[in-house]
Amino acid sequence: MKKSLIILLLSTTGAFTCKAQLIHRTEDVKLTLPNGTYKLSKQQVDALPGMKLSSKLNQSYYLPYNYKIGDIYIGLFNVNKDSINNNLPEKKSSHDERYIFLRSNGNNSYNSEIKRMGKNWVLLISYTINNIGKYKFDYQNESKTLTQAGEIDYPENQKEKATALLNEILNSIQFIE
């Protein structure tokens, strides 16, 4: 009787936990998003501040998968397979060049680095623009055949929370090879 109760309790807790965490899964990747994350519709993405481009562009900049947790936006691209852009050092230098405009306009927040995460690599770009902090990442498997790109936009004063979130996401990425 006691054993049955424990099993029941554990399975209930497990079911609750599973329900609280959102799993992002495609045929190439699986990653876990933290408690409280919810998926955004295209209309909700369009309504996000800063997502509309110049009036000359009639479509928003949006990624295929969009989530939100509190005030923090998480966007994920599809996994790139055998991309011509799979050279992370090259990608880093091209980003460094393309974002020179920030420094030229007096914004010194831009930073980029390539880090090892276990056997995998990640190119991490960060900067702040108009009080919105940005993390952009390209997480790549060891053989450089699969790259999961994404970004996190957060209110400037929530950097700590956003950084923890970023690490949680990066650590949970599992390529399905």
Place this chain on the structure above:
Amino acid sequence: MMKFNFKKSILKIPFFLILLFSIIIYSCRKGNKEPARLPAPLNDAKSWYESVYPANSGNSLQNQAAGKSRDLSQWIKPDWQHPVMYNRYGQSVIEMPVDPEAKFGSSYQLNKKRCNPAYSRSYYLLMTDGKKREAYILTIIADSAYINNDLSKLDHNTYRKHDPDFSGTILYFTPRGSYLGGYGYRNGQLMASGTEDTDTNKTPRVQNVNTGRLIANTVKQVCTDWYVVYYVDGVYQCDEYLTTTCVNVDDGNPSGSGGNTPPPPPPCPPGMHVGPPVTPPCIPLAVESVEGGNRLKTNYVPPPPPPGDGGMPPPTAQVCSVDPPRQPCPSAPDPCELLKKAKQKFATAFNTQRNADVLAKPGTNEYGSNLNLTSLSANTYMNTPITTNGTNSWMPNFTWNSTNGFSIGSVHRHQSAGPSPNDVFSLIDHLSNPDLVTSGASSIKFYRDNAYATIVSNTTTYTVTVSNWAILSQMFLDYNQDRNGYEEAFQNKATEYKNKMNLDEASATNKALMEIFSGAINLYKSPSNSTNYVITDIDKNGKLTITTCPDK
């Protein structure tokens, strides 16, 4: 004990009389209203002011023609005996009240309601950065609620400082009486500017914005005519129309600034705006104009950032201009003919060599060079230097004179990306260069017809020219609202194309660029060290297209 010597004392009397007489004479001379000697900086400023604004007798305020700005310099002058000198915004400022001799007073009138001139103070501001002097008249008009029967509060507000709860309006004029612009304060905070009314119909207009199912929501636009009113010894002398501002009123409640203080008037009269003229986009053939009708202009003009030092925002020498009328669009020219003509300027032997030299610079920093014609009639370039701005973007050094040359183009290096919005907008940014502006319409036309920006990368040479200055002018306004945001949006779009469409860096940035600028610019590209240019554009399905011309 001391003895009194009468004889000796009598002899001293004439001496005392002479001394007394001298003192009296000296005192009389001193009281002969001779102005005290001014310190050197003030004396210099006074000499400058009196040479630029000489007082001509017989040209009193009342004698001046109505309908034009009253020349205040013929009526009032600074009180040179009561200057306050300080530095602000990198300028030496001499702040002086108006000479009380004129018994001058000014205030404003909103429609038919005149404000109490007793709540107003005017100051002369003479400013210099060490090279150039400017003079302004600052009129501070406080709200009655702020004054609250204590006129001494007026003294708390000058160019240098204002009360933390100051409510009222400040207006800047030139000494000749031209209105330069104004700012409104409520409880010490700068207010948003009033919306300029560009409609010549001055009756209040009404627009039904929305008729919802439950409540009919009516928005009215209420306009206010602004006048400056002049007084002598508190007695009305004359008034002068400044401008008209409008606010939206929703069901009787102001939707904008609201409250007792009206929004300050914009610096330019109706139909004009600050800055150089903006050419509106042409009217496409067979396309109905979206303009016209009873449309309301409701652009919100945000308040300027507070100066941060407790003082008032500085005056600016505003230049008001009228936009030219919209013209029908000309029929599209042959793009290959355009390329052929443009190549005569950007694909000369000098260009090819200079492009190669820029590309050959060591390291990864951006290097670049201005491409300056020796004259407008020649097709030869000056030997300008190749420069870098270190780890920042390369910045062109535009010149438009016969000594340094006529900068119709520039070349700079990217590692792999194509041109960015910043590269495109630099072409239009140069249009405000003072040397070009003052060189006249034919020079400006020459620049517009020939301007280009070349970007060299390891594999490709790109050259951008402008195909429609009117469209680019409109986009430039958008860009200037938030340059970093605009550039970031462009970079995001390029990243999106790289990730979603597996495009390389050059193609992704080209596609993003033409998605934004198609119809405003021409984008030509060729392999590095070649002049075999092709035309890059985007089709109606959003796909990048390449057009190869017969004679390339």
